[in-house]
Amino acid sequence: MHELSVAIEVCRMVEERLGPDASRLRRVGVMVGDDAGLEPANLSFCLDALLGQPPFGAATAAVSSCSGPDLRVDYYEVDDDDPND
Amino acid sequence: MTIRTIEVRERIMAKNDELASEVRRRLAEHDITSFNLVSSPGSGKTMLLERTLGTVGEELGISVVTGDVQTQNDAERLAHHTTRLVQAVVTGGACHLDSRQMLEALDAIDLTETRLLFIENVGNLVCPASWDLGERAKIVVFSVTEGEDKPLKYPKMFREARYAVINKVDLLPYVPFDVDRAIDYALQVNPELQFFQVSALTGRGLGEWFDFLRRQVLVPAGA
Numbered sequence: 001m002h003e004l005s006v007a008i009e010v011c012r013m014v015e016e017r018l019g020p021d022a023s024r025l026r027r028v029g030v031m032v033g034d035d036a037g038l039e040p041a042n043l044s045f046c047l048d049a050l051l052g053q054p055p056f057g058a059a060t061a062a063v064s065s066c067s068g069p070d071l072r073v074d075y076y077e078v079d080d081d082d083p084n085d
Numbered sequence: 086m087t088i089r090t091i092e093v094r095e096r097i098m099a100k101n102d103e104l105a106s107e108v109r110r111r112l113a114e115h116d117i118t119s120f121n122l123v124s125s126p127g128s129g130k131t132m133l134l135e136r137t138l139g140t141v142g143e144e145l146g147i148s149v150v151t152g153d154v155q156t157q158n159d160a161e162r163l164a165h166h167t168t169r170l171v172q173a174v175v176t177g178g179a180c181h182l183d184s185r186q187m188l189e190a191l192d193a194i195d196l197t198e199t200r201l202l203f204i205e206n207v208g209n210l211v212c213p214a215s216w217d218l219g220e221r222a223k224i225v226v227f228s229v230t231e232g233e234d235k236p237l238k239y240p241k242m243f244r245e246a247r248y249a250v251i252n253k254v255d256l257l258p259y260v261p262f263d264v265d266r267a268i269d270y271a272l273q274v275n276p277e278l279q280f281f282q283v284s285a286l287t288g289r290g291l292g293e294w295f296d297f298l299r300r301q302v303l304v305p306a307g308a
Binding site: 002005006017026030035037038071073074076079081 | 086097101215216
């Protein structure tokens, strides 16, 4: 049920790392452990909803599952040839 | 289009945990013991706190932060049993408290006059399990009207808790709840769990609960 809270936190992390380049984000890779207390499909839905809004451009989430309690961002994919430049 | 991949492996809960550490530091600075009460809605957290405040609230210098999705009803109920401020946090839809809200709540509390802080979390056996609020321990409350298999259905919460309060034991003659089986299920999930069996309504078992709290405030807050 707190997937939206976690998705909002992921967006905060993206903005903190990329700053004004957050609009260049194309994909964020998130790893969810099966003991993390989250439903991966639900988290993916929340992330896609948020990442489709400003300040992000048209980013999506790639949510993967693993065993254990892990809950982490593994990678960001950024478009270095933003047509808006 | 040139896509660059930035590998990070950053924990998503890192920021919350950082703020929880700040809560813990502030509580330790004032030697305040803190417990995070978690449960499903209607298990009796608020009544347990009412009885606790009414009996040992002054003796143990108890302050309360209470979280609800909407309304300040619980805070208003608790305020009748203490002269101290009961800090309400209305989450506005969120299904749990987080450590940012806790830090803000601490600003409203007279920490110098507090020895024991209860956090009454939002009623929910799922989400609050994942959020460290800077407490010493989580205490899960579950009542005999809920069914004894709650620990198996919500294992993360029972794994994260250090203590379990089985509440509403006055209703045992009227409901099909097997206390031994409930404890067995909980110990399957968390063998370290310690139990209290109480009725916050009638007062049964509360003496042991109050003695536990008296011992806890004697343990240094950083321990």
